[in-house]
Amino acid sequence: MRILFSSTPAHGHLLPQLPLARAFRDRGDEVAVLTSASFGPMLAAERIALLAAGPEAFELLAEAARRTGVDPAAEPTPEAAAEFFAGTRIDLTADAALDAARGFAPDLIVAEATDYVGPLVAAALDVPYAKLAFGPLIPAQFTDVFTSVAEQRYKERGLTVPGPAWYLDPCPELLQNPGWEPPQGRVPMRPEAHRGPDTPDAPATGAATGGGPRPKVLLSFGTHFTAPDVLRPIVDALAPTADLLVTLGLTGTAADFGDQGEHGDHLAFVGFTPLAELLDGIDLVVTHGGAGTTLGALSRGLPMVVVPQGADQFLQAAAVAGARAGLAVPPPVGPEAVVEAVTEVLKDTEYQDNARAVAAQIAAMPSPHEVADRLAAALA
Template identity: 50%
Template sequence: MRILFSGVPAFGHLLPFAPLARAARAAGHDVALLTSGGMAPALAADLPGVPVLPAGPMPDVLFAEVGRRTGVADAAGEPDPRAVAEFFAGARVDLTADEALAAARDWAPDLMVCEATDFVGPLVAAVLGVPWHVLAVGPGVPPEFTAPMTALVTSRYADRGVTPTAPASYVDPVPAALQTPGFVPPARRLPVRAEAHQRPGSPAPADAVRAGRPRVLVTLGTVFTEGDLLAGIVGALDTEQVDVVATLGVMGLTAPETPGVTYRTFAPLAELLAGVDVVVCAGGSGTMLGALSRSIPLVVLPQGADQPLNAARAQAAGVAVVVSDPREAGAATRLVLTDPSYGAAAARLAGEIAAQPSPADVVATLTADRATAGAPAGR
């Protein structure tokens, strides 16, 4: 069967496809990814053998267009609902849909899996008449954001004479304790086991933890890593008491000389979590779910996008301390290390995550459903 994944051109939106894509390929299915061609080189190591069907511009072009249309200068750092809707459901659809339709029509998928903020893939699925599924990458987006996006993309469908189709399922890696209160999935929920991102064939990292000292990972993800912010967090940590590993982001910040701190360039989260006792992060969904899948509690300093929502849910679940200033990171980390309730809550969530169906199980369900419905002739 031919499975086409479709998502917004950003690591946090595309890397969650990796476990499903690997499972699909292992089961003998053909797999491709529909997104901006600019993501292809960066994803080559994470999705080996998965071709990228290039469609639409990269985020910098989209954000510039959003600013032109809305006057919001920083739609990522200041998630105004109108600007967010314009990014995902307006500008991206306008600048991507035609290329996406042409590429997908040529590739001829049997089914599609679209991440939850992708509005291009569902349009393609409707036009091609193939079933599609939603992949959640984090807690459900609140109505104040989904309503403007839905209204905007509805007009795009109408302009093209396309009748939208409902998703067949909602593939959800989020444990109940982290889910947005009152959230109702748009289709039947298929739970899937969350995993810390890892690359195929990556060797197990060496354990660099010094005996008797806790280890703290500081990572701000793939969007919000900024030198002064990272330095402020690292400077607040007591490197006489803890070992610190700090990531330099995908843009490769220059590592300063900081005693007691090991700096790492971008690497899969699974490699960074070995021996870690606390993760200090901005609250991206991938980091949050990956750390909790390993029973590791959090200190969260949200910066934008979905991070305030994720931080609030993690705090409510008892697995995180949320701070608003990097200078608070040291005290918050000490609290998480010394109060056993945070580790215990993280361990409970890790157990819940581990009990969910594997990506291979979910792929088997999706393809069995498609086979039952009847794939197009000749596939």
């Protein structure tokens, strides 16, 4: 079979799709990803084809901000986010995406939850598509606006927005919103911490904690929200009491954080590294709340402190706090509040117990390989 994945051109949107893409690849299916050209090297290392279409994320964000006067990443109002995902991206990507997809001739399209190009291609080619969620269900106040904007673009091409044949859901029930009901066609799928092509498989639970005199804390704000003026105050506040492993995103360097003086021996900085390679020996994760980081850390039973910065991170923060698997520290509070939250989560074993309970639910979910087999059988 020929399976086409479609993604907004951002790591946080593409990486959660890789486990299922690998599963189809390992079955012997032909797999390709429809996204921007910058992801070519990453996908080549995975032995997965790239169908390059559309501008990069920074170009789409700039155009969406120009059209709305609002930065969709920093101020994710429903209208600004809809212009980015379902307006600007369709306008600047759809034609190239359709040309590329026609040549690939997919039997199934898998589109991440905020991707509206993949469903457009599915409608134009009359093939089924599966929606792959990130985490908790995105509130209707956003998705209704997304769909409304997408409908206008689809109508211009003589198409209607299709419903997904399957809703692939990596979110365990303990993290779902209050009053949550399973969407039609829901297929649970076990999430995992992102690993590179050479990263060994890791168990969903059972990561060893540091156990040293100082807690070992991973500070990771993903690839987009790693500005030193955001991270430096948190690093300075935590360094006196914890051993910190700080991720720098795609372009940051340790020099961005200046001289750490007496605390330098308790700090380590790493560039973009698969999350699965960073979690062993960690006692707690401090994060912006990207869905991949959140579910990846919780799949290993690690409690969290979530400091949301934008996008859908407030959803993950609320889910973690609601499950008592960690605490949320929303802005504009200062770094002292992050230190207080870290201290509380490390002191109270309830958070660790609840994080392990989430990990147990995740471990019981069907694996990506099992989901790939199920979808392939349904298509056959």
